[in-house]
Amino acid sequence: MSIRIKLLLSFTGMLVISLLMFVLSAALFTIAFTGDIRGVRDFYKVHYQLNPLTQQEESIFLELKYMAKNEPDKLLDKQLLADYDFKLRTVRAGLFVRRESNPVFESYTINQPELQHALPAYDLDNNQIRNTFNIGERFYAYAKFDFKYSDGAKGGVFVIRERSPFAELSRRLLPILSILLIGVLVIANMLLYRWLTRSVVKPLNVLRKSAERIKEGDLQFALDLRESGEIGQLNESFESMRQRLQQSVELRLRDEESRKELISNISHDLRTPITTIKGYIEGIRDGVANTPDKMAKYVDTIYTKAVDLDKLVDELFLYSKLDLKQVSFRLEPIDIVSFLDDCIEELRYDLEKQQIDIAWQDKPKTAVPVMADPEQIKRTVLNVIGNSAKYMDKPEKRILLSVRPDTEMAEVEIRDNGPGIPEEAVPYIFERFYRAEPSRNTSTGGSGLGLAIARQIVEGHGGRIGVNSELGSSTSVYFTLRRTTDDKEAANRT
Ligand SMILES: Nc1ncnc2c1ncn2[C@@H]1O[C@H](COP(=O)(O)OP(=O)(O)OP(=O)(O)O)[C@@H](O)[C@H]1O
Ligand SMILES: [Mg+2]
CATH class of the missing domain: 1.10.287.130 (Signal transduction histidine kinase, dimerisation/phosphotransfer (DHp) domain)
Structure with a gap:
C-alpha cells in the first residue's frame, strides 16, 4: 500500500474519530443538561433554558400557580384539576395536588405508590420550585408551588414529567464516557502512529543504515525486498x-x-x-x-x-x-581459401625442416570471400600454426587446415596431432601471459601472448575464436570471420 493511501486513511480515520467524538460529546452534554434525548434537537437554539419543563407545561404550571395564589380552593375542584391534567397529558406530563398529606388529585400517568414519599416536604417560601426525583429506576422532573387553602391547610400543586432514565444515566456517566472517549482517541492515535512508523519510518531507517554501511565501504549485505x-x-x-x-x-x-x-x-x-x-x-x-x-x-x-x-x-x-582498441583494422574482401594456400606456401619450407606435414583437410571447391585485414589475420594464422609446430611431440607430425563456410560466417580450423591441452587449462589459453606449462621456460614456449593477440584480432573482426582439444592426441583451434555481401550477391547471380 502506498504512503499516500496510508496517510489518507490515517487522517480520514482521525477526522472521523474526532467528528464522532464531537457529535457524541455534544449529544451527551445536551442530554445531560436538558434531561431528555429530544433536547438534542434544541441544541442550537439560542434561548436554550435550564428548564426541565416544556413551554406548554410551564404555562399550565403558571396558570395553576396563579390560581393557588388567588383562589386556592379551586384546587380542590376535581373536575377542574382533571381538565388541567388532560391538557398536561397531551404534552406527556401529569398533575398532582395535595392537601396536608393527602392527595387531592393524582394523574394516572404518574400513579406510583411511592410518589408521596418521593415528593419534597411543604415549603411555603417556595425556595426550590424546580427539581428532580426518582422512584426506583424511573426519573421525574417537576415544578411545584406550595400554598395555603383558605382554611389554612397546607396545599401543594405539582406538574410532573417523567424523564428518560437514559438521560439521567448519561448525565451520571458523562465524565466516565468522556474519559473513555478521550482514551479511545488516544489509543486510536497511538495505533495509527505505530502503523505509520512501522510501515514508513522503520523501512526508511533500515535504508538510512544501509546507506551508512555503503558509505563505510561495506557492500556485503542484502536488503529485505518483501515490502511493497x-x-x-x-x-x-x-x-x-x-x-x-x-x-x-x-x-x-x-x-x-x-x-x-x-x-x-x-x-x-x-x-x-x-x-x-x-x-x-x-x-x-x-x-x-x-x-x-x-x-x-x-x-x-x-x-x-x-x-x-x-x-x-x-x-x-x-x-x-589491441587492448586499448587503438588498432584500426583495414577490412577488405579476401578469399580465405587462397589466403590460407599462400600461408601454407610461406610456411612449408620452415615446417618441412621440422618434418611437419601441413595439408588441407576440408578444402572448399569455390572461393570463400570474407571481410578481413590480411596482415592481422596472417599474424593470427601464423601464431596458431606456430603453436602447433612448437608444442608438437609426435614422430609423425601433421597439421590440417579446413574452412567451413556458413551463411553469415566462415570457420577456419587448424588441427594438429600434438600433445593437446589439459582440460583445466583450456578456459585460460586465450588470456594474456597464460601458458599451460607454468614454469615459463623459454625453451618450450613464448610469453603467452600469442593466443591473447589472436583473440583480440578475431574479436576485432567481429568473429569468435575457440579451442577443442584431446589431451595427448590433438589440438584444434578454430576462428570465424564474417563473409562478405559480395559473395552472397555472386552466389545469387549464379
Ligand atoms: N597447439 C597447441 N598444442 C598444445 N598446447 C598449446 C597449443 N597452442 C597453445 N597451447 C598452450 O596454450 C598456451 C598459450 O599459447 P600462446 O600462443 O598464447 O602462448 P605461447 O605460445 O606460450 O607464447 P607466444 O605465442 O607468445 O610465443 C601455450 O603456452 C600452450 O601451453
Ligand atoms: Mg604461441
Whole structure:
C-alpha cells in the first residue's frame, strides 16, 4: 500500500474519530443538561433554558400557580384539576395536588405508590420550585408551588414529567464516557502512529543504515525486498544500486589484480633475456670468451636473446594497442581459401625442416570471400600454426587446415596431432601471459601472448575464436570471420 493511501486513511480515520467524538460529546452534554434525548434537537437554539419543563407545561404550571395564589380552593375542584391534567397529558406530563398529606388529585400517568414519599416536604417560601426525583429506576422532573387553602391547610400543586432514565444515566456517566472517549482517541492515535512508523519510518531507517554501511565501504549485505509500494520500489532501487556498486568494486579489484600480474609477468619475461645478455657480456669483458669460437657463440647467444627481447616488446606493444582498441583494422574482401594456400606456401619450407606435414583437410571447391585485414589475420594464422609446430611431440607430425563456410560466417580450423591441452587449462589459453606449462621456460614456449593477440584480432573482426582439444592426441583451434555481401550477391547471380 502506498504512503499516500496510508496517510489518507490515517487522517480520514482521525477526522472521523474526532467528528464522532464531537457529535457524541455534544449529544451527551445536551442530554445531560436538558434531561431528555429530544433536547438534542434544541441544541442550537439560542434561548436554550435550564428548564426541565416544556413551554406548554410551564404555562399550565403558571396558570395553576396563579390560581393557588388567588383562589386556592379551586384546587380542590376535581373536575377542574382533571381538565388541567388532560391538557398536561397531551404534552406527556401529569398533575398532582395535595392537601396536608393527602392527595387531592393524582394523574394516572404518574400513579406510583411511592410518589408521596418521593415528593419534597411543604415549603411555603417556595425556595426550590424546580427539581428532580426518582422512584426506583424511573426519573421525574417537576415544578411545584406550595400554598395555603383558605382554611389554612397546607396545599401543594405539582406538574410532573417523567424523564428518560437514559438521560439521567448519561448525565451520571458523562465524565466516565468522556474519559473513555478521550482514551479511545488516544489509543486510536497511538495505533495509527505505530502503523505509520512501522510501515514508513522503520523501512526508511533500515535504508538510512544501509546507506551508512555503503558509505563505510561495506557492500556485503542484502536488503529485505518483501515490502511493497513506494518503500518496496525504493528498496529495490537501493538494492540494485548496491549490487551494481559491489560489481564495480569487484571489477576494479580484479582489474587491479590483473594489472599487478601483468607488470610482474612483463618484468619476469624482460628480466630473463636481459640477465642472459648481461652474463654473456660480462663473460666477454672478463676474457672468458678467449677463443674466436667461444666469442662467436657468446655473440650469437646475445643476438638471439636481443631478438627474443625485441619480439616480446613488439608483442606487448601490439597487445596493449589491441587492448586499448587503438588498432584500426583495414577490412577488405579476401578469399580465405587462397589466403590460407599462400600461408601454407610461406610456411612449408620452415615446417618441412621440422618434418611437419601441413595439408588441407576440408578444402572448399569455390572461393570463400570474407571481410578481413590480411596482415592481422596472417599474424593470427601464423601464431596458431606456430603453436602447433612448437608444442608438437609426435614422430609423425601433421597439421590440417579446413574452412567451413556458413551463411553469415566462415570457420577456419587448424588441427594438429600434438600433445593437446589439459582440460583445466583450456578456459585460460586465450588470456594474456597464460601458458599451460607454468614454469615459463623459454625453451618450450613464448610469453603467452600469442593466443591473447589472436583473440583480440578475431574479436576485432567481429568473429569468435575457440579451442577443442584431446589431451595427448590433438589440438584444434578454430576462428570465424564474417563473409562478405559480395559473395552472397555472386552466389545469387549464379
Ligand atoms: N597447439 C597447441 N598444442 C598444445 N598446447 C598449446 C597449443 N597452442 C597453445 N597451447 C598452450 O596454450 C598456451 C598459450 O599459447 P600462446 O600462443 O598464447 O602462448 P605461447 O605460445 O606460450 O607464447 P607466444 O605465442 O607468445 O610465443 C601455450 O603456452 C600452450 O601451453
Ligand atoms: Mg604461441
